[in-house]
């Protein structure tokens with residue numbers, strides 16, 4: 001059995017913890033490898049390596065850092081098919097989807113290549129007579145990122161590109177379900193010229209995370225994953241004095257107003273609900289049909305579903321792959337099983353679809369007449385299940401979205417600019433699409449939900465990422481003639 005190891009000091013490093021986790025090929029359901037799970041001593045060794053590297057890396061010029069990131073980008077572009085294949089093999093998403101994830105991840109590397117511009121401080125001449133004041137951004141030291149299974153290439157790039165560009169040493173603790181992409185990325189960073197210790201991959205589970213959260217030499221934690229874990233990471237990380245950004249789960253509503261183009265809305269809902277088998281934190285999981293739009297919209301969505309080809313990524317025609325594990329597939333299927341008793345209508349049931357004989361597949365599913373209070377509405381399903389909630393008015397739609405526990409993304413489909421502007425003003429959600437179903441911000445904006453979708457004050461990547469991975473130092477300086485010096489016990493005033 002192939003063993004997936006740590007990456008410390010620019011080399012693969014085995015584990016002596018004696019603990020491993022299985023890594024499956026979700027398209028076959030077979031275990032294809034095992035990943036080591038770090039012991040406390042291995043976490044400490046990884047942090048020590050990063051701490052040793054942090055000083056020298058901080059002293060590396062911005063143009064050199066930028067140069068390495070440019071080279072890394074070039075290497076990823078030239079080998080993106082291999083990286084996509086790794087993602088498909090362990091995650092299950094089809095190759096075109098894996099390629100999309102890599103492209104969106106690379107936008108963050110491209111953003112970070114501009115680090116000389118991004119790290120500019122500010123300078124005020126003559127703040128007081130003969131006194132100048134300036135602020136500079138300095139790295140935090142060793143920072144760690146803990147990432148989910150659903151974007152094994154992109155979400156790490158959200159974090160490490162900015163973190164290392166800012167001069168930090170970065171420790172990645174990837175999901176143990178699909179850990180290989182992180183090692184491929186690590187090898188390309190080494191090839192690009194990144195010094196040992198600046199980028200570390202620590203394979204592990206809760207044990208490794210707990211050790212990172214309490215380690216005195218880790219200054220900040222970036223987390224992306226489910227809400228219960230995000231909440232706990234935020235609580236424990238901040239209790240240990242760390243800066244923490246913890247992004248959690250989602251339930252993204254797409255509101256369709258009566259004036260929307262039905263076919264365009266149906267195309268968007270289907271694409272955003274079932275792409276990546278619904279295992280996206282920005283997937284549309286609820287369509288809110290306003291007024292008379294409901295019947296034609298449900299028909300238009302249902303009509304499209306039999307055309308979606310579900311299959312392994314190795315099948316060129318496949319548009320949607322399997323779920324990540326058999327356990328998760330069964331959990332998602334459980335929502336379909338419970339929905340009728342709660343009063344909802346299962347219009348298309350993915351459990352009865354014709355699917356590949358092996359692997360963790362579930363067909364696309366559509367549930368109508370869903371309401372708050374039902375499990376399939378209140379909870380994040382994270383699978384290929386789209387719910388329809390019918391409401392009479394725009395105000396009801398806004399109230400529905402605003403009272404949900406999650407506030408990651410939302411979208412409105414309409415041809416009425418005034419309604420769209422009101423929606424953007426009224427809605428308590430961090431990322432909003434206007435006729436855009438998956439409004440993941442480009443890398444030079446920042447990503448972050450509201451409510452139970454984000455814990456902490458910092459969004460991820462873009463300008464917020466630069467703020468998160470640096471701290472500001474403000475210098476007040478003067479170069480007076482010593483002859484003018486005198487003792488003055490009064491509090492210094494500007495003159």
Ligand code: NAD
Pocket residue numbers: 146147148149150151155173174175176204205206209210224225226227229230247248249250280281380382408449453
């Ligand atoms: P998860 O919370 O199970 O795991 C995320 C990471 O935390 C993994 O590295 C895992 O090893 C670690 N982990 C798991 N349990 C832990 C625990 N008890 N203590 C400490 N660490 C723990 O999430 P997942 O299943 O890998 O990913 C899916 C979830 O991530 C979904 O809820 C999805 O919405 C969310 N997600 C959110 C965003 C966002 O930007 N808001 C993006 C992608 C995914």
